[in-house]
Amino acid sequence: MNKKDSAIKAYKNLEFLKSPDARTLRILSEYLEPLSRLNKSKVNNTVFFVGSSMADPDEKDAPLTKYYWEAEELAYNLTKWAIKLKPKGKNFVICTGGGSGIMEAANRGASRADGKSIGMNISLPMQQFLNPYVSPELSFIFHYFFMRKFWLIYKAKAFVAFPGGYGTLDEVFEILTLIQTNKINKDHVVILLYGEDYWRKIINFEAILKHKCISPEDLKLFSFCSDPKEALSFLKEKLIKFL
Numbered sequence: 001m002n003k004k005d006s007a008i009k010a011y012k013n014l015e016f017l018k019s020p021d022a023r024t025l026r027i028l029s030e031y032l033e034p035l036s037r038l039n040k041s042k043v044n045n046t047v048f049f050v051g052s053s054m055a056d057p058d059e060k061d062a063p064l065t066k067y068y069w070e071a072e073e074l075a076y077n078l079t080k081w082a083i084k085l086k087p088k089g090k091n092f093v094i095c096t097g098g099g100s101g102i103m104e105a106a107n108r109g110a111s112r113a114d115g116k117s118i119g120m121n122i123s124l125p126m127q128q129f130l131n132p133y134v135s136p137e138l139s140f141i142f143h144y145f146f147m148r149k150f151w152l153i154y155k156a157k158a159f160v161a162f163p164g165g166y167g168t169l170d171e172v173f174e175i176l177t178l179i180q181t182n183k184i185n186k187d188h189v190v191i192l193l194y195g196e197d198y199w200r201k202i203i204n205f206e207a208i209l210k211h212k213c214i215s216p217e218d219l220k221l222f223s224f225c226s227d228p229k230e231a232l233s234f235l236k237e238k239l240i241k242f243l
Helices: 020-040 065-085 102-112 145-154 166-180 196-202 205-210 216-220 228-242
Strands: 046-050 093-096 117-122 139-142 156-161 190-194 223-225
Touching: 020 139, 020 145, 046 065, 046 102, 046 166, 065 093, 065 102, 065 190, 065 228, 093 102, 102 117, 117 145, 139 145, 145 156, 145 166, 156 166, 156 228, 166 190, 190 228, 196 223, 205 216, 223 228
Parallel strands: 046 093, 046 156, 093 117, 117 139, 156 190, 190 223
Antiparallel strands: none
């Protein structure tokens, strides 16, 4: 048998690895490869920022612009605080979906504070580019939405939701559902909805309660803040307990 006719090792067979038969291996890779890199970078836990990808820092007087800069400020001050804690490994690392808008703002704030930050991007038919403020060694891109969601939430000790659209609402309701059903212990993660006026207009939580679709205790799963300094103080008080 000459070299040209020799068999291909299974783990080098790209045709197989891209096939439906190897889907389980691809899913497993999207669990193991991020795990390996996060461990290598000694990331113990994260603060997960979500919000609209449409927020443009250069668009004057747009309703989302102020939220961009407030997310940047909050991430900056939170990162400065976390760096000074100097525990073993990295705690309260800013983590985003890696895209534009509020995601970019949070990564940008962490970068301005000389901290590492995580970007977990997703491959889409309309390509979403990774923003330039994500730390290169903590840049990820996923094929499977559910594996991306797992890693966005798995190490999070706080979830900070700025105003956003369908994707943001999806993340908010998913994490609230996981806590409500005790898949995540409510004492293990802090939920902060930033921009109380926005959230109360978009979601009528009291109406959901009035229709008996949730219990009164479910309204205690999250808090509101509308100012970067207020949010920083709130998060510091809650997060320090996790060290």
